[in-house]
Amino acid sequence: MNKKNILVLLVLLGLTFTFLFTSCKKxxxxxxxxxxxxxxxxxxxxxxxxxxxxxxxxxxxxxxxxxxxxxxxxxxxxxxxxxxxxxxxxxxxxxxxxxxxxxxxxxxxxxxxxxxxxxxxxxxxxxxxxMANDLSLSEINTRLEQLLPEILNFFKEESCSDNTKWHILTIRKDCEFIPLVTTQTPNFRVFGEKMERYSQLYQAKRNLDTTMNCLTVNDKPAKGVVCENGKPVLQY
Incomplete structure (x- = not known):
């Protein structure tokens, strides 16, 4: 067998082994x-x-x-x-x-x-x-008291010229329903984070404070927002 035929045979054997290895690979x-x-x-x-x-x-x-x-x-x-x-x-x-x-x-x-x-x-x-549920009731109350004014005043400096850009959000303070107006701002994510923390803390408080017997439905919800003197005002 000449060298050319031997080389061709080696190449064919190599391709065969490669095919078999690839086919058997799990x-x-x-x-x-x-x-x-x-x-x-x-x-x-x-x-x-x-x-x-x-x-x-x-x-x-x-x-x-x-x-x-x-x-x-x-x-x-x-x-x-x-x-x-x-x-x-x-x-x-x-x-x-x-x-x-x-x-x-x-x-x-x-x-x-x-x-x-x-x-x-x-x-x-x-x-x-x-987590919120790991905190004591007194610590939860303290944190809620600190967060509430931050949330209520978050959009205080925003002007209102188009009432369609403002929305009503209701939060709870003990058994009270508190409405607030919100609008999209560059730092809205910060507001969302504060709201999420407040929500988790409030729910943890409801779980711990068995004396709270609150209504689940707001019987006097705000119905809309109007702009007066550059500021958003709730309508009932």
């Missing part, structure tokens, strides 16, 4: 990758739990999937590695999925709603991210 399994990804997620969460407090100023709060977790420099790198592994596995699982886009994807990290947290606190010697 495809990614959505179920298996999802299972491993969830294990990595659980491992990352567990890493942050039941940690002794130490200096609270050294801690930070991060969002992991659908929860907040307390992070300390002593394990931050290990946490970041697990989070990266989870994200990679979840993305591979999403690509392997055969059918409609699954709900349980890495994109849920972006779109999953998380209520606001209220900072870090040392509870029974362990670091904890505080």
């Amino acid at each position: 495809e990614d399994s959505y179920e298996e990758l999802s299972r491993i990804a969830d294990l990595k997620l659980q491992e990352a969460v567990k890493l942050t739990q039941d940690r002794p407090c130490g200096d609270i100023d050294e801690w930070s709060i991060e969002t992991l999937y659908y929860r907040y977790v307390p992070i300390h420099p002593s394990f931050k790198q290990e946490y970041e590695n697990l989070k990266a592994e989870y994200t990679t596995l979840r993305q591979r699982a999403d690509k392997a999925f055969k059918g409609p886009v699954p709900y349980n994807t890495a994109l849920v990290d972006i779109y999953t709603y998380l209520p606001p947290h209220f900072g870090l606190r040392c509870v029974e010697g362990k670091m904890k991210v505080m």
Whole structure:
């Protein structure tokens, strides 16, 4: 056999082995990758739990999937590695999925709603991210009292020339319905964050204060907004 024929034979053998290897290579399994990804997620969460407090100023709060977790420099790198592994596995699982886009994807990290947290606190010697329901009734009342005037006065300096650009929003103070007028502003997101914190605190208060027996329907709602002297005025 001459050299030319030998070269052709080697090339054909190489292509054959490549085809066989590619054909036998196992495809990614959505179920298996999802299972491993969830294990990595659980491992990352567990890493942050039941940690002794130490200096609270050294801690930070991060969002992991659908929860907040307390992070300390002593394990931050290990946490970041697990989070990266989870994200990679979840993305591979999403690509392997055969059918409609699954709900349980890495994109849920972006779109999953998380209520606001209220900072870090040392509870029974362990670091904890505080939610509204973790606060005492007296602390909730204090925070509500601080937030209410900030919300009521948020649009105080805005002028009104077109009443169609103003809207009515009703909040609760104890059992009282309080209407306020809102309009779109460049810093409207800040107002939304204050409202979300107030809403979470108020609901936590309702859960704790069993003496509150409030009506659920406002029997005297505001019906509209008009502009008078450059300011929005509620109509009843």
